[in-house]
Amino acid sequence: MLRVLAAMAAVASLIVAGGPPLRAAQSPTPLIPRVGFFDYTQHWFELVRAHQIGEWDASAAEAARLPPAGLELIRADLHLIYLLLDGAVRKGDSRVETPGKTLNLKALNALLGVTPAELDLPLDLRKLGDPDVRARRLISSIMTRAAMLHTRIALERDTEANTADLPPPAPQPGIRPQLPNRRPGAVLIRDGRQTRITNRSIHWAIAREALDSVGPPRAGSDTARLWYQAAAAYLQQERDYAALLPHAQHARTIFPDDPLTLFYSGAAYENLAAPKVQAAVDESDGAVRALGSPEELLKQADQYYRRALRLNPDLALALLRQGRVLDQLGRHEEAVALLRRAESTVTTDAERYLATLFLGGAEESLRHDAEARAAYGRAIQLYPGAQSPRLAEAILIWRANDRAQSAADLRALAGIDPFDLSADPYWTYDTINTGDVPALFERLRLSALEAVK
Numbered sequence: 001m002l003r004v005l006a007a008m009a010a011v012a013s014l015i016v017a018g019g020p021p022l023r024a025a026q027s028p029t030p031l032i033p034r035v036g037f038f039d040y041t042q043h044w045f046e047l048v049r050a051h052q053i054g055e056w057d058a059s060a061a062e063a064a065r066l067p068p069a070g071l072e073l074i075r076a077d078l079h080l081i082y083l084l085l086d087g088a089v090r091k092g093d094s095r096v097e098t099p100g101k102t103l104n105l106k107a108l109n110a111l112l113g114v115t116p117a118e119l120d121l122p123l124d125l126r127k128l129g130d131p132d133v134r135a136r137r138l139i140s141s142i143m144t145r146a147a148m149l150h151t152r153i154a155l156e157r158d159t160e161a162n163t164a165d166l167p168p169p170a171p172q173p174g175i176r177p178q179l180p181n182r183r184p185g186a187v188l189i190r191d192g193r194q195t196r197i198t199n200r201s202i203h204w205a206i207a208r209e210a211l212d213s214v215g216p217p218r219a220g221s222d223t224a225r226l227w228y229q230a231a232a233a234y235l236q237q238e239r240d241y242a243a244l245l246p247h248a249q250h251a252r253t254i255f256p257d258d259p260l261t262l263f264y265s266g267a268a269y270e271n272l273a274a275p276k277v278q279a280a281v282d283e284s285d286g287a288v289r290a291l292g293s294p295e296e297l298l299k300q301a302d303q304y305y306r307r308a309l310r311l312n313p314d315l316a317l318a319l320l321r322q323g324r325v326l327d328q329l330g331r332h333e334e335a336v337a338l339l340r341r342a343e344s345t346v347t348t349d350a351e352r353y354l355a356t357l358f359l360g361g362a363e364e365s366l367r368h369d370a371e372a373r374a375a376y377g378r379a380i381q382l383y384p385g386a387q388s389p390r391l392a393e394a395i396l397i398w399r400a401n402d403r404a405q406s407a408a409d410l411r412a413l414a415g416i417d418p419f420d421l422s423a424d425p426y427w428t429y430d431t432i433n434t435g436d437v438p439a440l441f442e443r444l445r446l447s448a449l450e451a452v453k
Contacts, residue, residue, distance in 0.1 A: 035111045037101060040070060041077040045113045048142060051149040053452065054445040056156065064153045071202045077101075077111075078146075078209035084108065085139070085213055089129035112142055129216055139213060141452045144223055146210040148448045151227070154203040154243075155234070155441070201243040204231060208250050219254045223447040228255065230440040232264040236271070237434040244268050259312035263433070266304030266318070270325055271430040273297035294328075301325050316345040317433045320355050327362040335362040350425040350432065353382040357389055357426060369396055385423035387416055 035042050044063070051059035066074075080096060080103050087093035088105060095104035103111070109119040121135050122128065128136050211224045219228070228251045235244035248265040255261045271277065273294040291297065305322035308315055323338035339362060343355040360375035373396050379389035390413055398406035417423065425432065 032113060032115065033110050035107045038077060038103070038107075038111050041074050042111050042113070044074050045111065045142070045146075048146040048149055049113055051145055051152075053145065053148045053448050054152065056152065059149060060152050060156070063149060064156065068202065071206065075202065075206050075209050077103075078206065078213070081108070081111075082209065082212045082218075085128060085216075088125040089216060090126075092125045094125060112139070114138065114142075131215055131220070136216075140215065140221065143210040143213045144221075144448055144451045147207040147214075147224075147227060148445075150203040150206045150210075151231070151444075154200040154207070199242060200240075201246065204235070204243045204247055207231075208247070212254075221451060223444065223451045225255070225258075226440070226444045226447050229260060230437070230444045232261070233434040233437050233440055236264065236267060237431050237437055239271070239430070241268065241272060257311060259308040259315055259318075262304045262308035262311070263315060263318050263321075266301040266308065266325075267321060267430075267433055268301075269297045269304065270301035270321060273301070273328075274430065298325050298329055302329065314345070316342055316347065317351065320346060320351060320358070321433070323355075323362070324358045327358060327365065330365075332362045332365040336366070349382050353379050353386070353425050354429055354432065356382070357392075360389065360392060364392070364396065369400065372396060383424060385416055385420065386426065387413060388424055388426045390416075 044066075047059040047063050051057060080098060080101060083098070084093075084096040084103050084105065087096050094106070095102060105121055105125065109116050109121075112119070119135050119138060122133055127133050130136065131140065207227070211219050211227060214221050214224050219225070228247075231247055232244070232251065235241075235247060245268060248261070248268055251258075251261045252265060272291055278294055292300075302322060302325050305318050305325065308318045309322065312318075319338050319342040323335045323342055326332075326338065327335035336359065339355050339359040343352060343359060346352050346355055356375045356379040360372045360379065363369075363372035363375060373393060376389040376393040376396070379386065380393070383389075390409060394406045394409040394413070397409060
């Protein structure tokens with residue numbers, strides 16, 4: 001507790017006066033003047049600069065408690081900074097205007113919390129397009145730290161418990177005080193029903209806006225690419241589609257030819273077409289229903305998988321998932337071809353099991369009962385405790401008029417524990433491609449630490 005309080009005091013000491021403070025204000029610092037109409041974001045940048053990447057420190061705790069309206073303001077200001085830098089690189093412009101706000105490069109150093117000498121803007125502003133120019137390196141470092149700050153907040157399971165000892169946030173003019181985790185609109189879908197969860201989409205959005213100013217090109221650093229991959233894997237693993245869909249959309253804009261980006265986009269739309277999601281969509285509001293019908297979602301998934309495989313034909317999990325999508329769309333012969341390839345190229349037993357299970361279903365749709373039964377048999381050998389292939393095989397045997405054997409197989413299913421999800425990879429198929437998420441974030445943390453040196 002003493003260490004946390006000491007860290008909080010250190011952050012507070014960095015905050016300068018002149019606007020509505022996030023914490024207790026200090027005496028004005030002459031080298032860092034206030035930037036009119038940007039007070040809130042200028043204070044936030046002080047939290048960013050004090051943040052220790054990967055740690056739940058005083059900066060993370062304070063930023064986690066900022067209200068939704070304040071977070072949206074920060075996000076908008078970050079986008080304005082991106083537009084300012086983009087205009088400087090492309091046209092040599094030193095200012096940018098949007099309805100209600102203007103920002104110029106002269107004020108940028110104060111907004112970021114650095115001195116003019118530290119930022120050292122080049123005389124030719126187009127040189128900001130060179131990622132090795134000193135000014136752009138400093139901006140990229142600060143923006144990387146900002147992205148990692150809000151990533152740490154988005155990953156935190158219980159922000160309320162970890163900020164309980166802090167005093168109430170100071171009132172801000174025009175900023176409503178509700179906590180960000182009270183924002184509506186996020187649901188967790190389990191077994192076809194919705195459960196309200198914390199909506200952390202704004203934190204992922206702030207991280208994206210910050211990374212847009214790293215580089216250039218936009219999000220062109222190794223850290224940014226790692227961030228997009230790790231975030232996509234985490235959001236899919238968490239089944240957080242409120243955050244995953246805008247994340248995937250922005251990633252496709254930045255990495256239009258990246259097979260992994262396209263693959264994760266396809267997986268998101270395929271998962272949204274699943275019965276357990278659609279059952280929840282039926283009871284939800286029009287905004288969620290606007291996602292589209294299962295057929296429309298599957299067609300979108302197919303398009304993304306096709307583009308991913310065109311760029312990387314060896315992406316085995318894309319073969320597996322596209323094969324299943326095509327089978328669901330009624331294109332069974334194409335599905336069989338893809339799933340046979342997937343069975344021979346995937347690398348784990350769980351992936352091979354899924355390939356054979358879906359292959360059996362596609363063969364069955366073509367009335368290839370012998371081939372279907374053989375595929376189900378291979379799936380059973382891989383996971384003897386799995387219900388799905390045993391049930392499918394029993395139905396085939398019943399159709400072949402071997403009623404006694406079918407009945408015996410169905411009775412054997414009664415001895416399988418239906419609550420043992422590890423016995424059948426089918427139950428976690430929607431997250432089969434996320435990989436080792438903690439390892440991804442550790443790589444990201446190390447990359448970010450290197451980038452901000």
